[in-house]
Amino acid sequence: MITIPLKKCNKVNCNNLIDFKETYCDEHKHLQTESKVNYDSFRYERDSLYRQFYNKKSWKDARHISMLRHDSLCQECLRNGLYTKADVVDHIVELRDDWEKRLDQSNLEPLCHKCHNKKTIIEKENRNKNKY
Structure with missing residues (x-):
């Protein structure tokens, strides 16, 4: 049977080992949604001129x-x-x-x-x- 290796949590300085398919450990799971929200709001502000143009x-x-x-x-x-x-x-x-x-x-x-x-x-x- 093949075993999938563990990897470190993506949080800087966190050494918790997690399943290879995961991104963050249980302690830092909230960071995954926070980064997506921050990216979306940043992109919304940055690209508003272009979005407006494509809707005209x-x-x-x-x-x-x-x-x-x-x-x-x-x-x-x-x-x-x-x-x-x-x-x-x-x-x-x-x-x-x-x-x-x-x-x-x-x-x-x-x-x-x-x-x-x-x-x-x-x-x-x-x-x-x-x-x-």
């Missing part, structure tokens, strides 16, 4: 026009010779990098979720590399 009619119209222009096909898949239905409209140059291009049709391209997620991961990695 101007964005919904620009998104719709972009989908129509590209026949609702994922442009990244199309470049690779595949025909895939697009699920999202992506900003080629991120909003954080150039707010003025937020509704520019030349900066919008329809993507499927798979391609959009790949692009997002690459952008985050590049952004983190440029921080240091």
Whole structure:
């Protein structure tokens, strides 16, 4: 029978051993919900401008026009010779990098979720590399 090893609690300086699938020991379980609440409130404040933008009619119209222009096909898949239905409209140059291009049709391209997620991961990695 395979035994799953124990690990230390994620709380700094806590040496309690817990099940490998757990994050915190019983004494520090409250920290798991606290960190999520803190993250959510921080993100809510930080991203409020972007959330407001994505809820506006101007964005919904620009998104719709972009989908129509590209026949609702994922442009990244199309470049690779595949025909895939697009699920999202992506900003080629991120909003954080150039707010003025937020509704520019030349900066919008329809993507499927798979391609959009790949692009997002690459952008985050590049952004983190440029921080240091």
